[in-house]
Amino acid sequence: MxxxxxxxxTQSPLEQTLPGLLAKSLERGWKVVVQSGDEARLRFLDxxxxxxxxxxxxxxxxxxxxxxxxIWLTTRAENPNGAGVLMLIDGARAEPARxxxxxxxxxxxxxxxxxxxxxxxxxxxxxxxxxxxxxYWAQENGAWVQKAKSGG
Numbered sequence: 001m002x003x004x005x006x007x008x009x010t011q012s013p014l015e016q017t018l019p020g021l022l023a024k025s026l027e028r029g030w031k032v033v034v035q036s037g038d039e040a041r042l043r044f045l046d047x048x049x050x051x052x053x054x055x056x057x058x059x060x061x062x063x064x065x066x067x068x069x070x071i072w073l074t075t076r077a078e079n080p081n082g083a084g085v086l087m088l089i090d091g092a093r094a095e096p097a098r099x100x101x102x103x104x105x106x107x108x109x110x111x112x113x114x115x116x117x118x119x120x121x122x123x124x125x126x127x128x129x130x131x132x133x134x135x136y137w138a139q140e141n142g143a144w145v146q147k148a149k150s151g152g
Contacts, residue, residue, distance in 0.1 A: 002100050004127045004134045006120055008147075010111035011139040014089055015045065017108070019052045021087070022071055026058065030104075031083035033072045037091030042073050049073075091116065093123070096130030111138075124150075 009017060018034070025032050036042040046062045049071070060071035061081075068081035077098060079086075084103040088094060099105045109120040127134045128150040136148040 002102055002105060002132050004099060004105045004107065004132050006124060006134065006136045007106060007108045007144075008111050008117075008120070008136065008138040009108060011142065014108055014110070015048050015052070018045070018087070018089070019049060019058060021106070022049070022058050022060075023056055025085055026070055030085050031070050031072075031081045032085040032087060033074060033079050033081065033083040034087045034089060035074055035077065035092040035094070036089050037075070037093070039075055041090050042075055046073055091119065093119075096127055096132055099127070099132060100130075 007017070022032060022034075034045070036045070042062070046060070049058045049060050058071060059069045060073060061067060061069035063072075063074040063076060063078070070081065072079075072081045072083065075092070077094065079101075086094065086099065086102045086105045088105065088107045094105065107120060107123055109116040111117060124134060124136065134150040135146060137144045138147050139145075
């Protein structure tokens with residue numbers, strides 16, 4: 001069953017958090033689709049992932065590239081690499097029915113953006129009403145702390 005994780009970014013920005021989570025996904029043999037709601041931000045992340053983290057390589061492709069890589073960056077609701085993980089960033093949204101097609105869905109939202117926090121609350125409600133297991137994580141003192149869990 002799909003698990004949906006909400007990541008409330010309060011201490012480090014997405015570009016600092018995302019590479020580590022992508023690296024952990026690849027270590028586990030998972031393929032990932034990173035869907036963004038912002039084309040410019042997606043292009044920034046494409047460049048950023050070539051250089052971060054400094055001690056590893058994160059093979060990825062961007063929509064419009066020829067081949068689907070283990071990490072696929074897109075603004076569209078697509079899954080060309082057959083990923084089991086969907087990461088939603090920068091306001092990208094997915095309905096629970098689409099989420100159910102993945103093993104893991106992560107939603108990242110900026111704690112300093114009131115609109116993003118309000119949207120995350122709505123998304124939490126939609127996910128839990130769809131009976132998908134959900135976990136809410138927040139940054140505290142440099143670590144991720146589980147704040148809430150819904151059984152699904």
